[in-house]
Amino acid sequence: MLHLRSLLILFLVALPVVALADPPKREAPKYEKKLADPTGIGKVYQGREIAQVMGYQGASWLERPERVKEEDPDKLLEVLEVKKGMVVADVGAGSGYHTFRIAPLVGEKGKVIASDIQQPMLNLIKEKAKKNEVKNIDLVKATNKDPKLPANAVDLIILVDVYHEFEFPFEMVDKMIAALKPEGRLVFVEFKAEDDKVLILPLHKMSERQVLKEMEPFKEMEHVKTHELNWQHVIVFSKKKNEKKEEEKK
Numbered sequence: 001m002l003h004l005r006s007l008l009i010l011f012l013v014a015l016p017v018v019a020l021a022d023p024p025k026r027e028a029p030k031y032e033k034k035l036a037d038p039t040g041i042g043k044v045y046q047g048r049e050i051a052q053v054m055g056y057q058g059a060s061w062l063e064r065p066e067r068v069k070e071e072d073p074d075k076l077l078e079v080l081e082v083k084k085g086m087v088v089a090d091v092g093a094g095s096g097y098h099t100f101r102i103a104p105l106v107g108e109k110g111k112v113i114a115s116d117i118q119q120p121m122l123n124l125i126k127e128k129a130k131k132n133e134v135k136n137i138d139l140v141k142a143t144n145k146d147p148k149l150p151a152n153a154v155d156l157i158i159l160v161d162v163y164h165e166f167e168f169p170f171e172m173v174d175k176m177i178a179a180l181k182p183e184g185r186l187v188f189v190e191f192k193a194e195d196d197k198v199l200i201l202p203l204h205k206m207s208e209r210q211v212l213k214e215m216e217p218f219k220e221m222e223h224v225k226t227h228e229l230n231w232q233h234v235i236v237f238s239k240k241k242n243e244k245k246e247e248e249k250k
């Protein structure tokens with residue numbers, strides 16, 4: 001029979017674990033309105049107008065051959081350091097351009113979770129996976145506030161050319177952090193707003209500074225490195241091991 005003393009010890013041991021699991025408190029985001037740019041949604045977050053979502057009708061643009069020269073996807077894979085057995089989430093996966101490059105790298109013991117708000121995009125991935133017999137891709141239908149990833153289960157989340165079009169960026173990041181394992185990485189791949197030679201619509205580009213500013217409320221995340229590709233920044237954040245300690249520092 002479990003004695004009262006053992007129960008008390010159990011309770012005291014369990015307490016810090018429960019406290020650790022509590023999500024950190026942060027300031028609620030402020031979204032403002034403006035007259036919409038033709039490529040924006042008229043909603044402003046931390047001084048930046050949010051871009052319109054790229055419709056599934058434009059999916060072939062995501063598969064254009066020039067992407068290799070403009071975006072250097074092989075170099076991206078190198079800096080992502082994907083390993084066998086990893087769980088990688090491609091949030092805003094579109095037609096799966098990066099999903100299919102990552103799937104062989106994680107191998108059959110790992111998987112890629114392709115999350116998107118547009119079902120026709122997920123259908124494209126489903127068809128291609130069936131045709132090429134790729135079996136380690138899970139498809140997930142996201143909402144505009146939630147990528148619908150499993151909690152504490154993901155090693156790496158990539159956001160390639162997508163964060164700037166999240167209608168609720170704060171809520172999305174909050175959910176993505178909850179999905180990461182300790183030391184899991186959240187990686188923003190965004191067209192460089194600092195470079196006029198990058199021929200992409202202004203609202204579909206982001207500066208490194210703006211990304212860092214928008215990640216500021218998420219104290220449990222640490223900016224570890226920014227890599228530079230031809231047209232994009234690869235801005236890497238890592239989830240700190242001990243959220244509780246970070247909270248206590250405040």
Ligand SMILES: C[S@@+](CC[C@H](N)C(=O)[O-])C[C@H]1O[C@@H](n2cnc3c(N)ncnc32)[C@H](O)[C@@H]1O
Pocket residue numbers: 053054062091092093094095096097098115116117118121142143144145146147159160161162165166167172
């Ligand atoms: C410009 S495409 C990029 C696709 C892909 N990452 C690539 O590099 O080829 C952006 C994608 O993000 C998706 N998206 C936008 N908001 C989203 C959200 N809140 N959650 C998940 N996907 C989202 C869109 O449906 C679209 O397929």
